[in-house]
Amino acid sequence: MNDIALKVSNLQAWFGDFHAVKGISLDYQQNTINAIIGPSGCGKSTYIRCLNRIHEEVDGARVSGEVLLNGQNIYDKKMDAVEIRRHIGMVFQKPNPFASMSIFDNVVIGPRLWGERNKDKLEEIAISCLKKAALWNEVKDKLHQDGTSLSGGQQQRLCIARTLATNPPIILMDEPTSALDPIASAKIEDLMTELKKEHSVIIVTHNMQQAARVADNTSFFILGELVESGESSQIFTNPKKKKTEDYITGRFG
Amino acid sequence: MHLSSSRKFKDRLFKALLIASSFIVVVPLLLIFNFLLQKGITSLNLDFLLNAPKPVGEIGGGMKHAFIGTIMMVGLGALIAIPIGTLCGVYLSEFNKGRIAWTLRFTIDLLTGVPSIVIGIFSYLIIVVTMKGFSAFAGSFALSIIILPTVTRTTEEILKLIPTHIREAGLALGLPRWKVIYFILLKGSRASLMTGIILAISRAAGETAPLLFTAFGSMYVSYDPREPMASLPVQIYNYAISPYDDWQRQAWAGAFSLILLVLGLNIFARLYFKKNKFLKFFIKKS
Amino acid sequence: MGLMSNSTNLVSKKGPSLSWTISFSKQDQLAYIVLRFIALIIVLLLGAMIFILFMASKLAFSEFGFSFIYTDFWNPIEDEFGALPFIFGTLITSFVALLLAAPISIGVAIYVNEYLGTKLSTFLSLFVELIAAVPSIIFGLWGLYYLAPFIKNDLAPFLKSTLGFLPFFQGVSYGIGVLAASIILALMIIPTITTVCREIFKTVPTLNKEAALALGATKYEMIKLAIIRPSFSGIIGAIVLGLGRALGETMAVAMVIGNTPVISSSLFSSASTMASVMANEYAEADSDLHLSALCYVGLLLFVVTFIVNMFARTIVWRQTHKIKRRN
Numbered sequence: 001m002n003d004i005a006l007k008v009s010n011l012q013a014w015f016g017d018f019h020a021v022k023g024i025s026l027d028y029q030q031n032t033i034n035a036i037i038g039p040s041g042c043g044k045s046t047y048i049r050c051l052n053r054i055h056e057e058v059d060g061a062r063v064s065g066e067v068l069l070n071g072q073n074i075y076d077k078k079m080d081a082v083e084i085r086r087h088i089g090m091v092f093q094k095p096n097p098f099a100s101m102s103i104f105d106n107v108v109i110g111p112r113l114w115g116e117r118n119k120d121k122l123e124e125i126a127i128s129c130l131k132k133a134a135l136w137n138e139v140k141d142k143l144h145q146d147g148t149s150l151s152g153g154q155q156q157r158l159c160i161a162r163t164l165a166t167n168p169p170i171i172l173m174d175e176p177t178s179a180l181d182p183i184a185s186a187k188i189e190d191l192m193t194e195l196k197k198e199h200s201v202i203i204v205t206h207n208m209q210q211a212a213r214v215a216d217n218t219s220f221f222i223l224g225e226l227v228e229s230g231e232s233s234q235i236f237t238n239p240k241k242k243k244t245e246d247y248i249t250g251r252f253g
Numbered sequence: 254m255h256l257s258s259s260r261k262f263k264d265r266l267f268k269a270l271l272i273a274s275s276f277i278v279v280v281p282l283l284l285i286f287n288f289l290l291q292k293g294i295t296s297l298n299l300d301f302l303l304n305a306p307k308p309v310g311e312i313g314g315g316m317k318h319a320f321i322g323t324i325m326m327v328g329l330g331a332l333i334a335i336p337i338g339t340l341c342g343v344y345l346s347e348f349n350k351g352r353i354a355w356t357l358r359f360t361i362d363l364l365t366g367v368p369s370i371v372i373g374i375f376s377y378l379i380i381v382v383t384m385k386g387f388s389a390f391a392g393s394f395a396l397s398i399i400i401l402p403t404v405t406r407t408t409e410e411i412l413k414l415i416p417t418h419i420r421e422a423g424l425a426l427g428l429p430r431w432k433v434i435y436f437i438l439l440k441g442s443r444a445s446l447m448t449g450i451i452l453a454i455s456r457a458a459g460e461t462a463p464l465l466f467t468a469f470g471s472m473y474v475s476y477d478p479r480e481p482m483a484s485l486p487v488q489i490y491n492y493a494i495s496p497y498d499d500w501q502r503q504a505w506a507g508a509f510s511l512i513l514l515v516l517g518l519n520i521f522a523r524l525y526f527k528k529n530k531f532l533k534f535f536i537k538k539s
Numbered sequence: 540m541g542l543m544s545n546s547t548n549l550v551s552k553k554g555p556s557l558s559w560t561i562s563f564s565k566q567d568q569l570a571y572i573v574l575r576f577i578a579l580i581i582v583l584l585l586g587a588m589i590f591i592l593f594m595a596s597k598l599a600f601s602e603f604g605f606s607f608i609y610t611d612f613w614n615p616i617e618d619e620f621g622a623l624p625f626i627f628g629t630l631i632t633s634f635v636a637l638l639l640a641a642p643i644s645i646g647v648a649i650y651v652n653e654y655l656g657t658k659l660s661t662f663l664s665l666f667v668e669l670i671a672a673v674p675s676i677i678f679g680l681w682g683l684y685y686l687a688p689f690i691k692n693d694l695a696p697f698l699k700s701t702l703g704f705l706p707f708f709q710g711v712s713y714g715i716g717v718l719a720a721s722i723i724l725a726l727m728i729i730p731t732i733t734t735v736c737r738e739i740f741k742t743v744p745t746l747n748k749e750a751a752l753a754l755g756a757t758k759y760e761m762i763k764l765a766i767i768r769p770s771f772s773g774i775i776g777a778i779v780l781g782l783g784r785a786l787g788e789t790m791a792v793a794m795v796i797g798n799t800p801v802i803s804s805s806l807f808s809s810a811s812t813m814a815s816v817m818a819n820e821y822a823e824a825d826s827d828l829h830l831s832a833l834c835y836v837g838l839l840l841f842v843v844t845f846i847v848n849m850f851a852r853t854i855v856w857r858q859t860h861k862i863k864r865r866n
Contacts, residue, residue: 054421059350082563086427096422099441110426113436159422166426260757267759271654274646275663278733281726282670285681292684337577344574357578360585366848367588367841368787370814374821374837375588378595398584429563431570452672459674462789462814466821486676490790493680508680512673519672523665 005030005200011065020046022224033201035215043224044204048172052088053081089163093175095155097147104143110166133161153184173203189214212236220244293509301506305474312499318474319488327457330396338401342408365402372398373463389482392468396457407449411442448526455518461486595834613800620832624800628810633785636724641778644732652740671730679794682723687714712807720796728781735777739770776854783848789814813840
């Protein structure tokens with residue numbers, strides 16, 4: 001298991017004059033779950049949003065550095081950001097199924113808007129993604145109901161199914177369970193463990209226990225800088241840096 | 254400690270005044286509707302709805318030409334104004350930076366405040382004079398200027414309510430921005446956008462001043478946009494100020510049908526909107 | 540095909556479906572260009588409006604200059620035109636309409652926001668919005684055939700008997716005239732003022748209201764202190780917005796104001812407004828000078844409504860920003 005799925009080199013990001021991400025380099029291995037933890041405002045969300053080039057959509061945002069997906073730099077001048085995002089999926093903090101769209105339409109909207117017209121193919125995609133997102137059984141009889149009629153946890157799984165429909169090798173998750181209750185969160189954590197079989201997951205979380213439970217590797221950020229990164233078991237039991245230890249034991253943050 | 258009687262009195266008086274205000278607001282609309290009902294309902298028959306006017310002096314005939322005219326001109330005006338207005342609303346909501354956006358917003362605000370008679374005169378000067386004659390096209394042009402700012406405002410307001418992460422979710426799927434705007438934002442808000450459009454159309458249907466010097470009016474049924482055309486409000490006006498009893502009777506029927514049309518569209522648009530709970534989901538929690 | 544396998548070449552040959560598809564950034568660039576083009580067309584439209592009005596007024600302006608604004612003489616037969624009667628008519632009807640509409644609108648806004656429960660408040664506010672939907676000509680018809688007789692037979696005699704010593708209630712009333720037009724206008728602008736006031740009042744934090752009540756204030760005192768006083772400039776903005784609407788109102792006024800270019804202090808007198816004279820005389824204007832004079836009036840009206848509306852928007856904008864900053 002050991003190809004590098006994503007290689008980040010000296011990534012820097014700015015919001016106008018504010019230097020939010022200050023030179024982070026990390027390697028992400030294939031089929032692993034990688035957590036990013038750190039106190040609020042440490043740049044973890046900004047960082048992850050650079051990985052699928054969403055950060056640059058904000059006014060005044062700037063990025064420098066390299067992010068290599070399969071050896072190719074997604075920030076290369078020849079690359080089209082829109083095209084890149086097909087290969088890197090993202091799940092957001094607040095579940096956001098699209099309004100006035102059925103559950104089915106929500107799942108297949110990616111492939112459909114990319115040009116897939118074949119109804120059978122779309123159905124196939126919908127069923128397989130809903131199954132992978134552990135939502136199929138709950139919605140199979142109501143695929144044509146509005147996407148927003150589901151509960152919060154179900155909506156988030158719908159968003160995950162929607163992301164899976166484009167079959168991205170990398171899935172980014174920005175605090176995906178922070179708006180959910182513990183039971184719904186647990187379901188999503190189980191789901192992540194399944195997902196890593198076919199995808200590589202990078203998750204930002206402010207919940208250290210979640211990182212410890214789910215992630216193979218954990219990185220700790222403070223104020224836009226990488227303090228420490230390694231296997232979760234090592235980080236949480238035997239951190240190398242004092243700052244990491246302080247954060248984990250709750251002395252700050 | 255007792256509340257002084259003068260304070261209590263002022264409190265009660267205030268409330269009484271407020272209730273009186275509300276009455277003053279409610280009563281006239283009821284009076285107007287009732288008045289039109291009484292004067293117009295007897296004349297609101299099939300003859301009136303389905304027939305063209307009879308020559309002067311003859312009793313009977315109807316406003317078929319005016320109904321058709323209003324439908325055609327409002328329809329044509331809407332056809333022009335709705336796409337353009339929606340796109341302007343999209344621009345102001347999604348690309349809101351720079352001088353062009355500021356200028357556009359200023360322009361739309363200005364256009365909202367222009368009196369409809371001035372719009373009518375402008376349309377006359379630019380189209381009627383050029384085409385050397387009144388036409389339904391000129392009327393539609395004037396109406397489109399009236400419809401456009403409202404549609405723009407509504408579109409902008411509705412789109413601005415959609416939280417940013419919805420847009421980001423669309424982009425994150427690897428979709429170009431225009432597809433996110435069209436297939437996710439606009440299509441997702443179509444119910445409330447429709448409401449705004451219906452309200453704008455119902456306003457245009459009731460406008461008289463901008464049609465006076467553009468479509469001018471006619472006593473014949475016409476489907477030709479290059480010719481003058483009747484419209485419901487203008488026909489009502491012309492009949493009402495005429496000296497003929499039968500025409501005045503028809504004016505009341507026309508007025509009653511106009512108010513039914515406009516209020517009906519309004520109520521329909523608002524109910525249609527309330528039925529959709531999805532918007533509640535979209536409203537940003539501040 | 541739509542699906543990508545895990546080891547794809549990221550550099551896109553073209554889109555996944557059709558080989559002639561342009562790249563996405565180009566698509567978005569194109570979309571942006573189209574949008575900007577449309578925006579420019581709209582701005583040009585407004586520019587054209589201003590330009591054409593100017594050109595159409597040129598003849599009258601060269602003949603009368605700025606004295607047009609303060610000359611009280613409108614005679615199409617002799618081709619002598621001065622717009623003062625219409626400016627006066629517009630101002631007096633709008634002013635009286637505001638006098639009537641402002642307290643009522645503020646009252647309704649407060650009543651709906653602070654006193655009524657959800658169902659009734661939705662109902663009443665819907666009612667108010669329906670008034671806004673009634674076409675101008677219908678107000679005109681009702682004004683001419685219901686309100687005018689009422690004024691002539693009931694209201695005017697009453698006013699004369701009680702307040703007849705005032706210059707405003709002198710002379711005979713035939714029903715139509717400044718008073719009728721002002722009342723109709725008041726009705727028409729109440730929805731505008733009410734809606735804006737409601738929005739402003741809603742921005743008052745509940746905490747402030749509760750604090751006033753907790754200090755022992757009566758509801759009236761709480762409203763005065765916590766709602767009206769801080770929102771004062773916003774209320775002014777709402778009223779000025781109503782003024783903007785009243786200035787441009789045409790058909791309803793044209794049907795009940797009497798259409799005589801007269802300046803009088805009596806509310807019972809008939810008069811004419813800038814909008815109504817255009818509606819009445821434009822179709823029959825025979826001389827070029829007459830037409831140009833009417834366009835000059837239109838230009839003046841355009842300028843006045845523009846200034847009033849901009850003024851109103853600045854006030855309301857400043858008020859809402861003051862609230863945002865505070866909160």
